[in-house]
Amino acid sequence: MKTNADDLRKPILPGKGASDYERYLQTEDLLSLQKRPEDFLHPDELTFLVVHQSSELLLKGVAWELGRAREHIADGDLPNAARLLRRANQMLDYPISLLHVLETITPYDYQLIRAGLGHGSGLDSPGFLALLHIGPRLGEAFYAEMQRARISLDELYRRHQEFFGLHEVAECLLDFDERVHIFRFHHLKLAQRIIGGGVVGTMGTPVEVLHQRMEHLFYRELWDIRNQITAKANEENQYGNPRP
Numbered sequence: 001m002k003t004n005a006d007d008l009r010k011p012i013l014p015g016k017g018a019s020d021y022e023r024y025l026q027t028e029d030l031l032s033l034q035k036r037p038e039d040f041l042h043p044d045e046l047t048f049l050v051v052h053q054s055s056e057l058l059l060k061g062v063a064w065e066l067g068r069a070r071e072h073i074a075d076g077d078l079p080n081a082a083r084l085l086r087r088a089n090q091m092l093d094y095p096i097s098l099l100h101v102l103e104t105i106t107p108y109d110y111q112l113i114r115a116g117l118g119h120g121s122g123l124d125s126p127g128f129l130a131l132l133h134i135g136p137r138l139g140e141a142f143y144a145e146m147q148r149a150r151i152s153l154d155e156l157y158r159r160h161q162e163f164f165g166l167h168e169v170a171e172c173l174l175d176f177d178e179r180v181h182i183f184r185f186h187h188l189k190l191a192q193r194i195i196g197g198g199v200v201g202t203m204g205t206p207v208e209v210l211h212q213r214m215e216h217l218f219y220r221e222l223w224d225i226r227n228q229i230t231a232k233a234n235e236e237n238q239y240g241n242p243r244p
């Protein structure tokens, strides 16, 4: 006898797959995007592919949420901007931790996988390039909002309770900048331990360049304001309010 439970198991969505789970997530296509085992240059290659492809998906998600956050900032909707910035930052933690999974590939084994990469290089990562694209635009939206509120960064940090929403957004931007920096740092360490720090990458870029790229920050002013606050406090402590 046909039961209600049987009906619930039947897919109702269009697409490939025996269940709505597979149809909605397009698992058949998704899980066929990796090389087949018979084509692996080394059994570790599946891990290499899964980490990279997952990172691309996550970075796509991060860039999307940052884009939405930028629109909220431009509309003056700071609570929703901060909510989506927090989500983007949480998501960005995963590509960082996934880098550590690749540290388990040994240098000789990696050379076998590397032989099949052609000129493939993370410099062309669509996900990371999307972060490099949206980062400065987020900053522009934030500074435009600061101008509208007619306050300086120093004022924002001094009167953070009064300007709670803007301060939250500033701190989320700092979190994002820090995560990109940490991604670059852990990625540099990964490259150093797997292929070495004194060699040239698959697109001809010396690994040393990764070190230089770590100098890059999206929101240097947000970091610098800390120096100014400390310098001012030191001055006040020295002249205005001497400690015993």
Ligand code: HEM
Binding pocket: 051, 052, 055, 056, 095, 099, 102, 110, 120, 121, 122, 123, 125, 128, 184, 187, 190, 191, 194, 195, 200, 201, 202, 203, 204, 205, 206, 207, 210, 213, 214
């Ligand atoms: C065995 C693991 C890895 C090695 C040895 C490695 C090595 C390198 C090297 C040498 C470069 C410099 C450019 C060039 O290729 O010539 C580079 C750049 C890059 N790679 Fe990787 N990579 C690895 C894994 C990853 C993963 C999992 C991601 C995640 C998406 C990634 C993302 C990037 C990005 C975004 C850049 C540009 C960095 C920047 O602009 O600062 N890499 N990688």
